Amino acid sequence: MSFIENILKAVVLDEAIITEKAALSTTAFRIRLKSDSIRKANFIPGSFLRMGIGIGNEQVSMKDKIRSYSVWDINKAEGFLDVAIATHSSGIGTQWVKDCQVGDAIYFKWKKGNFLADETADSYLLLGDLSALSHLYMINRTIGKDKQVASIVYSPVKSEQFPDIDGSTPLDFYELPENPSQEIIAKLREIAPTLKGKKMAYIAGDSRVCVAVNHFFRKELKWETKQIKTKPFWNPEKKGLE
Template sequence: MSLLENILKKVVLDEAIIHQKEKITPSVYKIKLKSESFKKIDFTPGYFLRLGIGIGNDELSMKDKVRSYSVWDIDKSNGTLDLAIATESNGIGSKWVANCKENETVYFKWKKGNFLIDNSADSYLMIGDLSALSHLYILSRYLPKEKQVESLIYSENLNHLFADINNNKPFNFHSLKQNSIDDILIIIKQIVPKMKGNKMVYIAGDSRVCIALNQYFRKELNWNTKNIKTKPFWNPKKKGLE
């Protein structure tokens, strides 16, 4: 382990224990972490956790040693936090989650970002693929009950999509191929007229879809940019995109 990694572990990063590990679909693991520091965090739904999954692996470059994952759920009273980690990409994070074991120590840092809960709208549309599902779940779960929430969650394999942390399935799942922008737009045009009052959309997952839909809501529907939240989680031509 390099000197820089030792400094990261002792000074920069916090520690957690893998409390539970469970495979919940053919391509998704649920990881429950436990740490006293989780009890103290001033948490906002939409936060990410940067995990030092490659610390100690000298074969990896420094940029490949850290991956960011959406916080799916947090229980501050018990000091636990849940992540849903997909393995479809077969990348570094996929290999780590397949091989990690309960009671192992992991190192992490918070990433707050801008893809956070926003209560200012009357109705919401959640759009995303498998990579974004846990993030959209927690945003929807923390919205006030009176808010209208519509959804468009898609995957080529519906059995890879999972229920929310409370075992509810509040979103509508669609069997679509990656980057099926035309098919997604057809469904969006059916949903938007049902939305009431001040409308907001969260778009996450494939960066190509994020870009195309952002342009559609801005240029075709003339929505205010503040009401269009986008977060590319991955791109097939790039490695390590959050």
């Protein structure tokens, strides 16, 4: 293990233990992490974890050792949290989630960012692919039950999608190919006029879809920038922290 990795483990990152691993669908897994530091976390719904899943693997570059994953659920009283990880790619994240076992140690750091739950709107549009599903579930649970919520969650195969932590499926699933920007925008033209009051959109997943949909909201619908929260979770031309 390199000197930098030892510093990361000792000073920068918190340690957690994998206590559960379960298949959620044909291509997604739930990983439960337990740590005393989770009990003390100043958690804001919509936060991420920076996970050092490649630490100790000398064949992987430093930028590829770190992956960001949404916190799907957290129990501070018992000191654990859940993440949901899709396995579409052939990268280090996919390999790690397939190989990891209960009892393994994992190193992480909190990352809040700007894709956090905001309860101030009256109506919401939640949009993303499988990589964003657990995050959208967290947002949906946090904004309150009295809000109007429209959603588009898509994947090439519907069986890849999975229910929320309580077994419910509150979001609308669509079977669409990768990068279905035009199909999504056509659907948004139907949905957008039904949204009432103060509106807000959460757009996540494939960077190509994020860019196209963000442009649609700003240019065609004339939404203000502060109404649109966008988070590209992955880019087909990039990996790791590039």
